Amino acid sequence: MSELEKLIEQVLEKNSPHKEFEGSKEILIEALSIYHEELCSQNDELSEINQYLEETKLEYERLFMDAPVGYLIVDLTGLIVKANHYSYQLFDSLTPHQSKLQHFIADEDQDRFYFFFQQLKEDQLETSFSFKTRTEPVRYIKFLQQYVRSNETLIHLAMIDETALVTYQKQIKYMSNHDALTGVYNRHYYENLIQQLNEKLTKHFGVIFADINGLKMINDAFGHMFGDELIKKAVELIEHHMDDTMYLARIGGDEFVIILTETTEEQMKKLMLTLKEAQSLITVKDIQLSISFGYAYKRKPSQDLIKLVHLAEDRMYQNKLHTKSSGRKDIIEGILAVLHEKKPREKEHGERVSFLAETFGKVLNLNATEIHQLKTAGLLHDIGKVTVDHTILDKASGLNTNEKREMKQHPEMGYRILQASQEFKDIADIVLYHHEFYDGTGYPRGLKGESIPYLSRILAVCDAYDAMTKPRPYSIPKSKEEASTELKYHKGRQFDAELVDIFISKVLLKVDLN
Known part of the structure; x- marks a missing residue:
């Protein structure tokens, strides 16, 4: 019991007039006053604590809610x-x-x-x-x-x-098994699938290998976006003729595998024939889709599927060799058609240069093979222009540095396109060097004099003459006499001097291109 409590008890219980209690009231009042002040102080502290707790509660409430x-x-x-x-x-x-x-x-x-x-x-x-x-x-x-x-x-x-x-994890999982361009299964999935099927399937299993012909040539001519479009068209064609028992995988840039898990050999042959026939109806611009196929069928339960796949691949390459020549020729003709559609005057220019070059070859008493090469090179010498922006080909004013650089690439692009075909390989060099100058200032290699192939020097004269005498966006056509004078002026610099003299004195007497 505190002293204050004892004092209060004495005062209340012993209400006595004796002197020993006379000062108790005063002491009590003083003590109560002190305790009152202390209570007020504690009350103020509690109010501050309550306010702090309330503010803290609101802060945590906001943290919770926001x-x-x-x-x-x-x-x-x-x-x-x-x-x-x-x-x-x-x-x-x-x-x-x-x-x-x-x-x-x-x-x-x-x-x-x-x-x-x-x-x-x-x-x-x-x-x-x-x-x-x-x-x-x-x-x-x-x-x-x-x-x-x-x-x-x-x-x-x-x-x-x-x-x-x-979503990201699903995309990663999807991309680990699917080709980004076409959405079909990729090589990783295909290899795992073959291993799984090798353990499970014993019969009714077949593989068809497919390879898009001339894709590199098409990419060189039009760029990879064009080639990608052709790839997607090929996938659409194949998927259109597939059912739920088949798998399609892209295992390379231009290679696909169709896996048939429930089929007969006759059904597989029929599918392959259907795809061959259907591809002829698919074109991108003027380029027709061309695919080589090869197949293998599991006739015995003991046959290893991996070996079966290799057999289908070998057969596909064998078939590709048989169709390679005509297929690539068709692609080159398609590329040329795209160029002519893009710039109709290039068709007429190519035909005139071809005629001039053939005539020139006969005047020079070249053999039949060389004359044929000149004639064909004349038709195809500007095929590389299919990669040049049409605004550059149509530009009436002078070309800037970048435009000149792009224009000067067309002989090399033509070379790459023609080099890819066995039928046109022998004229690829003629096309590559037809803009070389006799003094070594031409392009693309800067060859000089007789280091420039002879047929390229012949083609250069024919090409320049036709370019000068026909309308162009950047020049007014010259007369035969004016063009002859221009050729003479550039003898020994741009052109072989001896060939210029023969062209003017003999070839022009035999031709009339008006």
């Missing part, structure tokens, strides 16, 4: 007692507050969620779980952590949106 993570407080039935703003965003148009958490989980994940929630209630959750929502669009929600306030028996949950991560 956090970039979903926070929920749920009871043991799954009822959402409290949800922050981000939770509403995660659940889209649905309203979390006073709703059952189970209501937001997709039907396919309900069983998993039930067991997850049982672990939550028993406080035995050791790992986080992800679930799909039933919202539109579907989200993937991951429950990160939980703790239980035992006095209220409430479960606190933190959630993050894993939609972007799940």
Whole structure:
């Protein structure tokens, strides 16, 4: 008992007039005054503490509500007692507050969620779980952590949106098995599939190898975007004739494999024939799709599928050799058609140069092979211009540095296109060097004098004469006499002097290109 309490007790219980209590009241009043001041001071401190606690509560409330993570407080039935703003965003148009958490989980994940929630209630959750929502669009929600306030028996949950991560993971998984350009299976998937099928299938199994002819030539002529378009057309063709028992994989730039898991040899042959016939109807611009095929069929259960695949590949290459010549010739004719469609005057120019070159070859008493080469080179000498931007070909004013550089690439591009075909290989060099100058200042190699192939020197004179005497965006056509004077002026510099003299004195007497 404190001294103040003792004194109060004495005063109350011994209301005596004796002198020993005369000062007790004064002492009591003084003591009460001191305690009053102390209580007031404590009250002020408590008010400040209450204010601080209230402000802290509001700060944590704001942190809870505005956090970039979903926070929920749920009871043991799954009822959402409290949800922050981000939770509403995660659940889209649905309203979390006073709703059952189970209501937001997709039907396919309900069983998993039930067991997850049982672990939550028993406080035995050791790992986080992800679930799909039933919202539109579907989200993937991951429950990160939980703790239980035992006095209220409430479960606190933190959630993050894993939609972007799940989508990315799906893309990575998809890309690991699929070709980025066409969407069909890639080589990685194909190799794994063959291994799996080798262990499972014993019969009714076939493989068709397919290879797009002339793809490199097409890429050189038009660029890879054009070649990619042709690849996609080939895939569309094959997929159109496939069923659910077949697999299609792109195993190289221009190579595809069709795996048939339930087929007869006759059915496989029929499919291959159908694809061969159908490809003739598919073109990109004027380039017709051309594919070589080869197949192999498993006749005995003991046959190894890997060896079977190699057999189909070998047969495909054998077939490719038989069709290579005509196929590439068709592609070159298609490329030339694209150039002529792009610039109709190039067709007439090529025909005139071809006629001039053939006539020149006869005047020079060249053999039949060389004359044929000159005639063909005249037709195809500018095929490389198919890669040049049409605005450069049509430009009436002088070309700038970059435009000149692009224009000067056309002999090399023509060479690359023609070199890819066995039928035109012998004229590729003629085309490559037809813009070399006799004094070594030409392009693309800067060859000089007789190091320039003879047929290229002949073609250069014919090409220049026709260019001077016919309308061009950048020049007014010259007369035969004016063009002859120009050729003479450049003798020994741009042209072989002896060839210029023969061309003017003999060839021009035999031709009339008006």
